[in-house]
Amino acid sequence: MPTAEYEYKAAHKRVVEVKGPASHKPCQFCGTFAAEWSYNHQDPAEVYRDGYLWSESTAYYMPLCKRDHRAYDRAFRQHGKAVLAAVADALTEAGQQRYDEELREAVKASTFHRWRVRETALGNISPEQCAALAETSGERHSPQRAGAI
Numbered sequence: 001m002p003t004a005e006y007e008y009k010a011a012h013k014r015v016v017e018v019k020g021p022a023s024h025k026p027c028q029f030c031g032t033f034a035a036e037w038s039y040n041h042q043d044p045a046e047v048y049r050d051g052y053l054w055s056e057s058t059a060y061y062m063p064l065c066k067r068d069h070r071a072y073d074r075a076f077r078q079h080g081k082a083v084l085a086a087v088a089d090a091l092t093e094a095g096q097q098r099y100d101e102e103l104r105e106a107v108k109a110s111t112f113h114r115w116r117v118r119e120t121a122l123g124n125i126s127p128e129q130c131a132a133l134a135e136t137s138g139e140r141h142s143p144q145r146a147g148a149i
């Protein structure tokens with residue numbers, strides 16, 4: 001049987017394969033660039049073994065910046081699952097005060113651009129879909145701001 005550490009890492013790797021690198025997404029709470037895929041502790045079939053806790057399903061991972069990932073996991077370790085919804089709300093609110101709307105919009109456009117370029121390069125979306133996505137994302141309306149980040 002593979003070690004828990006191996007399976008834990010493999011599960012996170014699958015998330016990157018399916019959803020792309022976390023750095024191609026805004027942090028789900030504060031809206032700055034995400035750095036890591038974080039298990040949201042909501043999978044009823046989660047696996048806990050040898051001190052590692054993870055989900056085999058990519059649906060239960062969210063992109064977070066390091067700061068929010070640490071805060072979220074710390075809240076879980078100290079207080080358990082019951083507080084996580086409230087912690088998510090508090091981190092989102094704190095993030096909105098830390099970063100203004102303009103920055104969050106710029107991060108959204110920039111990360112979306114990176115995600116789209118990667119998906120197109122991988123052949124997951126066609127150049128036509130790629131162009132259509134750029135239109136609907138509003139990316140073309142703020143190329144300078146997005147590029148400045």
Ligand SMILES: [Zn+2]
Nearest residue numbers: 027030065068
């Ligand atoms: Zn964050």
